[in-house]
Amino acid sequence: MKLLLTGASGFVGQTIQAALPCVALPDGLDLRDRAALGAAIADIRPDTVIHLAAQSFVPASFQNPRETFDINLYGTLNLLEALQSVGFQGRMLFVGSGDTYGQVPEAALPVRETHPLHPRNPYAVSKVAAEALCYQWSQTSGFEIVLVRPFNHIGPGQSPRFAIADFAKQVMEIRLGRRAPVLQVGDIDVTRDFTDVRDVVRAYALLLEQGRNGGIYNVCSGREYSIRDLLQKLIALAGVDARIEQDPARLRPAEQRRMVASFEALHRDTGWQPLIPMEQSLQDLMNDWEKKLQ
Known part of the structure; x- marks a missing residue:
């Protein structure tokens, strides 16, 4: 089985x-380039697909909503059309986002797949639109699509654009003597549902095989973690003393x-x-980070 x-x-x-x-896909191939994408799919002829590519x-x-839509919605449409054009009859996993739920009242926690979608940023809107597109294709095309809404990921290899990876980098820089023992943070008195990226990947592989066509699945840990607690754990693991300083520029x-x-749905199926x-x-x-910074 060839997985694209x-x-x-x-x-x-x-x-x-x-x-x-x-x-x-070939290096540098842009999902917005219909001709190049079509040629690549015709060359690869996959049996299954995991569609992760996104802005x-x-x-x-927020800075460029049009580009986000061009990549996340129209890039997905280009992929679906390219797959159909080569007679694809396998299964595709579309990776959406838990961010599509938007602001969720505490009384509605834990969030289930039946919760209404109230996206609050252009990225989340683009994912709602692409998910709806994929659901429609799961019902009307010749191939099956399973839809996932992952929540926060954590683990080795994550970009420091994301909070916990950024904190780990800062803590390691302090430990290696590369920066003063002061951690720059945003609002850390919030909680999030984090899943190790390797567990996330295992969920994707299982859903590609066993998920229901058109089914929607949260991929999450079902556990609520305080950002401050995780930061304190990183400090303890590194064995450093550091002051935590809130940076107004990091507040959202x-x-x-x-x-x-x-x-629950993922576990059930x-x-x-x-x-x-x-x-x-x-x-x-x-x-x-220790390996990267040495």
Whole structure:
């Protein structure tokens, strides 16, 4: 079975490549280029597809919403059309986002797939639109599509654009004597649902095989983690003393104070549950930064 992976160069894509035999699109190929994408799909002729490629940085989606839509919605449409044009009859996994739920009242936690979608940024809107497109194709095309809404990821290889990876980098820089013992943070008195990226990849592989066509699945740990607690754990793992300083530039408006989701549907259909403890995720993240910074 030939598995095509879009977005292979990203954090999750690299983790998938380490875990599963797969074929990536040619380097530099842009999903917005219909002709080049069509030629690549005709050449690869995949049996299954994991569609990860996206513009996924929320601040960038505010700066350039049109580009975000061109990549996330129309790039997905280009991929679907390219697959159909070569007679694809396998299964595709579309990777959406837990961000599509938007502001969720605490009374509605943990979030389930039936919760209404109220996207609050152009990235989340583009993912709602692309998910709806994929659902329609799952019902009307000659191939099956499974839809996932992952929540926060953590683990080695993550970009410091994301909070916990950034904190791990700062902590390791302090430990290596590269910076003063002061950590620059945003609002850390919030909670999030974090899953180790390797557990996420295992969920994707299981859903590609066992998920229901047109089915929508949260991929999450079902656990609520305080950002401040995780930062304190990183400091303890590194064995450093550091002052925590809030940087106004890192504060985001209208922040969701608490977030936790349910993976009940995923567990019901595949038996999946998270296996990697948070302490291991944090340690592996620290080890990764130690290697990169030395």
